[in-house]
Amino acid sequence: MKKQIMAIAIALFCFANSFAQDDLLKELESEQPKEKVVETATFKGLQIGNMQSTKMSAKGEWYFVVSHRFGNLKEGFNNFFGLDNALTKIGGIYGITDWLTVSVSRHTYNKIYETGIKYRFANQEIDGFPVTIVGYNTIDINSALKTDQYPYLTFNDRMAYTSQLLVSRKFNEKFSGQLTPVYVHKNLYDDTTEPKDLFLLGAGARYKITKRMSINLDYAARINLQEGFSSQYQNPFTIGWDIETGGHVFQLVFSNSQKMNDVAYYANATDPSAKGAIYFGFNMYRVF
Numbered sequence: 001m002k003k004q005i006m007a008i009a010i011a012l013f014c015f016a017n018s019f020a021q022d023d024l025l026k027e028l029e030s031e032q033p034k035e036k037v038v039e040t041a042t043f044k045g046l047q048i049g050n051m052q053s054t055k056m057s058a059k060g061e062w063y064f065v066v067s068h069r070f071g072n073l074k075e076g077f078n079n080f081f082g083l084d085n086a087l088t089k090i091g092g093i094y095g096i097t098d099w100l101t102v103s104v105s106r107h108t109y110n111k112i113y114e115t116g117i118k119y120r121f122a123n124q125e126i127d128g129f130p131v132t133i134v135g136y137n138t139i140d141i142n143s144a145l146k147t148d149q150y151p152y153l154t155f156n157d158r159m160a161y162t163s164q165l166l167v168s169r170k171f172n173e174k175f176s177g178q179l180t181p182v183y184v185h186k187n188l189y190d191d192t193t194e195p196k197d198l199f200l201l202g203a204g205a206r207y208k209i210t211k212r213m214s215i216n217l218d219y220a221a222r223i224n225l226q227e228g229f230s231s232q233y234q235n236p237f238t239i240g241w242d243i244e245t246g247g248h249v250f251q252l253v254f255s256n257s258q259k260m261n262d263v264a265y266y267a268n269a270t271d272p273s274a275k276g277a278i279y280f281g282f283n284m285y286r287v288f
Contacts, residue, residue: 039124042132042170043178044214045249046093047283048204049238050257050265051180051218054132054168056118057095062288065091065105069258069281086281089260093285107261111144114261124169134166138262145188157188160263168204178204182220184267193232198267199224200235212244216251220266236269240283251283 043053046063057063067089091105091114099120106113121133140160147153161184168178180202189196202220209215217239238255257269258279270277 036128037126039126039132039170042124042168042176043206043216044244045216045242045251045283046285047251048178048206048216048218049240049251049253050236050255050260051178051202051204051220051238052118052134052136052164052166052262053204053206054120054134054166054178056099056120056134057093057101057287059095059098061095063093064286064288065089065093065103065284067260067281067283069255069260069279071258071279072277073280074276074278087258087260105261107259109259109261109264110142112261112264113141113143115139116262131167131169134168136162136164136166138162140261140263142188150188160184160186160188162262162266164202164262174208176206178218180204180218180220182266184263186263186267194229194267195224195226197224198222200266202266206242214242216240216242222266233268234270234275236265248284248286253281253283255279255281 043055045053046055046057047053069087071085088108089105091103093101093103095101101118103116103118104114105116116136116138118134118136121135122129122131124130124132138161142158142160145153145158150157163183165181166178167180168176170176182200182202184198184200186194186196200220200222202218204216204218206214206216217237219235219237221235234256236255236257238253238257240251240253243250243252255269256277256279257265258277258281259265259268
């Protein structure tokens with residue numbers, strides 16, 4: 001009888017112990033941090049239209065960039081629907097790390113050399129952090145300025161800058177949105193038509209219409225203009241069409257700005273003499 005009782009006790013102990021081990025394992029597993037899954041493909045292009053997106057080059061990736069903006073479509077045959085006076089941007093982008101990118105480009109507008117740096121603060125996570133946050137800064141050098149026009153011209157007068165904070169969210173497989181506060185500073189400016197320091201609040205969006213195509217738009221509102229300045233230039237607006245073709249993204253765009261460097265796009269979208277202008281063009285990014 002004692003042997004039977006002892007056998008039953010040992011069996012009950014082993015049974016209870018197995019449950020305790022299972023509970024302990026479950027508790028340990030629940031305490032293990034879950035792997036963070038980063039949301040991808042918020043934007044497929046490095047730009048939404050003219051505005052930068054939160055997409056970045058991966059470490060070691062080179063992008064060759066060609067952008068083109070034809071002249072004002074509204075002039076019709078007078079400028080052959082913009083073909084007579086187009087502007088071009090040619091540049092390169094390199095991913096130093098997965099979170100840090102540098103770029104350089106040359107613009108036919110004012111023979112500007114533009115350098116940029118793009119850096120990621122945070123990624124949107126599935127069931128985690130809700131947005132992607134990226135910083136972006138540019139420096140422009142206007143090489144077209146001449147001492148004949150500005151006798152006391154210095155190299156510092158050629159410089160202009162932007163600082164931008166890009167905050168995006170992919171809401172679902174089709175729709176992504178972005179908010180972009182922007183600061184623009186010029187060392188040389190016309191104080192009768194524009195402020196030295198300009199603040200804007202921008203917004204952009206992407207809507208996917210097929211597996212390889214999307215409709216994009218971006219817009220920025222100037223928020224610190226003094227009376228009289230607001231009538232000189234328009235708030236920049238661009239609508240575009242993204243097409244993914246193998247190793248590159250091709251973007252067709254319509255904009256009220258022919259200028260493509262960030263300083264001019266945000267500060268001087270349309271000249272006072274060309275209000276209501278529409279400029280057609282494209283952005284092409286080829287990755288290596």
